[in-house]
Amino acid sequence: MKITPTARRFTARDRPDGFEVIVPAPRTPLQLIIVAAMLLGGAWTLNRRIPWLIVNFQAAERFDVMWTIAWTIGCVLGLGVFLWMLAGREQIVLRPRALEIRREVFGVGWTSEYDLAAVEDLRVAPAGLGYESDEPLMMRLWGGGREGSTVTFGYGARTIRIANGVDEREATQIVHELKARHTFKES
Numbered sequence: 001m002k003i004t005p006t007a008r009r010f011t012a013r014d015r016p017d018g019f020e021v022i023v024p025a026p027r028t029p030l031q032l033i034i035v036a037a038m039l040l041g042g043a044w045t046l047n048r049r050i051p052w053l054i055v056n057f058q059a060a061e062r063f064d065v066m067w068t069i070a071w072t073i074g075c076v077l078g079l080g081v082f083l084w085m086l087a088g089r090e091q092i093v094l095r096p097r098a099l100e101i102r103r104e105v106f107g108v109g110w111t112s113e114y115d116l117a118a119v120e121d122l123r124v125a126p127a128g129l130g131y132e133s134d135e136p137l138m139m140r141l142w143g144g145g146r147e148g149s150t151v152t153f154g155y156g157a158r159t160i161r162i163a164n165g166v167d168e169r170e171a172t173q174i175v176h177e178l179k180a181r182h183t184f185k186e187s
Contacts, residue, residue, distance in 0.1 A: 008170050010163070012177050018095040019181050021174055025088030026165025035082045042075040092151075092162055094178055099153075101162050114155055120185035122178060124171040125152040125161065151175055154187055 010023045049068050053060055083105045091102040099119050102111040126149050149168040150161040163174050178184075 008173065009166060010170060010174060012174070015093075018093050019177070020094075021092040021163070021177065023090045023092070023163045023166055023174075025084050025090070027085040032082070032085055035078060035085065039075060039078050039082060042071060042078060046071055046075060090163060092174075092178075094181055101160075114160070116182065118155055119153050121152075121154045121187040122175055122184040123152055124168060124175055125150050126168060151178075153184070 010021055012019070012021045014020075046068070049071065053064060053068055086105075088103065088105045091100075091104070093100040093102070095116070097116050099114045099116055100111055101114070103109045149166060149171040151163040151166075151171050151174050152159055152161050154160075163171055166174065
């Protein structure tokens, strides 16, 4: 069997305001199918449950109300995980004075800005599901956290992980590209 080399998942480019790396969210077809099936089941259950609860609210037990609220929260969280796996991306921008990390889905997300003078020990952290990770286990298992290696750096007393889910070789390439454009402090 002939195995062809795979292309890197991330894109990198120089911009007028800095250097940008875009990493798509980790995803596998099996994970997408499982989460979609769970969402369909939850939507079907809520579609039947909420109208019943509205009509029978006076007779409903406290358990019925709490159960419906729990299902609703689970469906909202599941939808967030599904959308992240489907269209999520992480944008890393190295600017002259800051390292910006933006996580977004369909253009909606949040940006964290790190003072470049305080960023130190930029490196590749190998994959692992051990206790050393600060990410919740469910996030790591369902593609919200790292499933491969990550790019890691120290920031004050914290360790920051970016480029979640890339392969170790890709993480090495990202670190190399960033270090080629800025001299990071070593601890």
